[in-house]
Amino acid sequence: MYIMKRTKIIDLLRGELVGQQVLVKGWVRTRRGNKAVSFVALNDGSIIHNLQIVLDLAKFSPEELTLITTGASLSVVGTLVASQGQGQTVELQAERVEVLGAADPTTYPLQKKGHSLEFLREIAHLRPRTNTFGAIYRMRHHMAMAIHSFFHERGFFYVHTPLITASDAEGAGQMFQVTTLDLENLPRTEEGAVDYKEDFFARPTSLTVSGQLEGEMAAMALGAIYTFGPTFRAENSNTPRHLAEFWMIEPEVAFLEIEENMDLAEDFIKYCVQWALDHCMEDLTFLSEHYDKELIERLRFVLAQPFKRMTYTEGIEILEAAVAAGHKFEFPIYWGADMASEHERYLVEEHFQRPVIVTDYPKEIKSFYMKLNEDGKTVRGMDVLFPKIGEIIGGSEREADYDKLLQRAQEVGVPEKDIWWYLDSRRYGTAPHSGFGLGFERLLLFVTGMANIRDVIPFPRTPRSAEF
Ligand code: 4AD
Numbered sequence: 335m336y337i338m339k340r341t342k343i344i345d346l347l348r349g350e351l352v353g354q355q356v357l358v359k360g361w362v363r364t365r366r367g368n369k370a371v372s373f374v375a376l377n378d379g380s381i382i383h384n385l386q387i388v389l390d391l392a393k394f395s396p397e398e399l400t401l402i403t404t405g406a407s408l409s410v411v412g413t414l415v416a417s418q419g420q421g422q423t424v425e426l427q428a429e430r431v432e433v434l435g436a437a438d439p440t441t442y443p444l445q446k447k448g449h450s451l452e453f454l455r456e457i458a459h460l461r462p463r464t465n466t467f468g469a470i471y472r473m474r475h476h477m478a479m480a481i482h483s484f485f486h487e488r489g490f491f492y493v494h495t496p497l498i499t500a501s502d503a504e505g506a507g508q509m510f511q512v513t514t515l516d517l518e519n520l521p522r523t524e525e526g527a528v529d530y531k532e533d534f535f536a537r538p539t540s541l542t543v544s545g546q547l548e549g550e551m552a553a554m555a556l557g558a559i560y561t562f563g564p565t566f567r568a569e570n571s572n573t574p575r576h577l578a579e580f581w582m583i584e585p586e587v588a589f590l591e592i593e594e595n596m597d598l599a600e601d602f603i604k605y606c607v608q609w610a611l612d613h614c615m616e617d618l619t620f621l622s623e624h625y626d627k628e629l630i631e632r633l634r635f636v637l638a639q640p641f642k643r644m645t646y647t648e649g650i651e652i653l654e655a656a657v658a659a660g661h662k663f664e665f666p667i668y669w670g671a672d673m674a675s676e677h678e679r680y681l682v683e684e685h686f687q688r689p690v691i692v693t694d695y696p697k698e699i700k701s702f703y704m705k706l707n708e709d710g711k712t713v714r715g716m717d718v719l720f721p722k723i724g725e726i727i728g729g730s731e732r733e734a735d736y737d738k739l740l741q742r743a744q745e746v747g748v749p750e751k752d753i754w755w756y757l758d759s760r761r762y763g764t765a766p767h768s769g770f771g772l773g774f775e776r777l778l779l780f781v782t783g784m785a786n787i788r789d790v791i792p793f794p795r796t797p798r799s800a801e802f
């Protein structure tokens with residue numbers, strides 16, 4: 335028997351196969367028509383557009399036809415023809431239809447058009463079948479490809495850093511503990527403390543907040559590396575920009591100082607944005623029409639502008655001047671304070687009206703590994719701030735001096751026994767080096783124009799929410 339090969343809808347819509355018999359498989363988005371003919375919009379995920387299937391009802395059994403409802407999966411053989419109707423260039427005149435899986439219309443939740451994003455979050459297992467989430471999933475893929483391509487082209491090596499760790503890279507302490515101890519019946523030491531000798535790793539461990547520390551070890555041998563993996567933070571921030579599980583890209587480069595680190599970050603983001611424009615125009619057009627009219631214009635704008643570079647101290651002066659001129663912020667702002675998202679967005683959206691890179695932060699609000707400036711007060715950290723998002727990248731030049739690094743670790747309470755191996759890299763062949771972390775979902779927020787980070791990751795993990 336001759337078995338026909340399935341053709342994807344993205345290839346059928348190119349129109350080159352008009353006149354040929356083809357096999358197509360997908361899911362019904364809508365069905366409309368009259369007593370004689372039905373028009374089925376079929377989608378197979380290969381592209382945002384549907385293929386119109388024309389069913390001459392006289393040719394099919396009524397039992398089969400009743401199963402062709404929204405959500406059902408079909409296998410259709412037919413002839414691809416130029417479309418007479420409006421809204422599509424080709425359509426499929428069905429000759430054989432098989433319902434692979436029915437979708438009971440009395441319970442299938444994606445009936446009407448235009449469900450709210452909030453509702454779709456409650457059915458995260460089915461939302462990939464909407465146009466919106468199809469577009470977002472495809473764009474996630476394309477951004478991952480862009481990232482690997484950018485670094486590969488520049489001779490960076492992709493390094494896999496561990497997810498389970500005994501050290502707290504950021505020193506922020508908001509980690510998820512990993513244990514196999516029985517929480518109902520904890521082993522105790524003689525002093526009454528939990529006896530971690532009994533735990534799986536014979537010590538307390540957590541899910542990592544960053545692959546940076548291990549990434550640095552690789553950079554000090556391979557020269558230029560990047561990580562791209564999941565990271566976990568147990569911070570209880572229920573905001574549209576925070577996830578408890580998110581993906582981070584962390585390049586780390588030996589012999590690179592802060593200025594070049596900024597160049598790398600700017601080139602990197604621009605490359606990703608350009609990739610979206612080059613590879614995702616159909617999805618971008620859909621997202622722009624439905625969620626964010628200025629999306630494509632904003633992407634082009636970011637490409638055209640050099641990012642504004644300034645110090646934290648200059649940023650604070652601008653913010654203080656704004657307050658003096660009557661601008662109201664929710665959180666107080668003064669030299670020494672951590673900038674909140676509202677402050678970052680003021681600098682980007684109102685003051686400079688383009689992306690901003692802020693450097694030289696007070697050491698107290700940054701991690702212990704950042705290189706201390708000569709003033710003894712500020713460190714060579716850098717945050718890249720973006721419109722609608724605030725911080726999209728955080729990075730720094732690293733402290734390469736053993737004594738200074740150890741001192742900062744002690745000052746902020748990172749135990750030497752946890753990072754002895756990290757300190758070793760400054761004892762043997764230390765060199766200036768720098769790197770940064772890009773939040774993958776923050777990048778996706780920017781390129782998709784979505785407003786809530788829960789909508790740019792397939793199955794979001796946030797406080798009190800891990801259903802799927
Ligand atoms: O600024 P962060 O904490 O930097 C680091 O983790 C460094 N180790 C990076 C480095 O230098 N290698 O985080 C980096 C980025 C942030 O700028 C933000 O985009 C993202 O990660 N991010 C989050 N994204 C989603 N949800 C969260 N809870 C996030 N926390 C940080």
Ligand code: MG
Pocket residue numbers: 717725727728
């Ligand atoms: Mg940060």
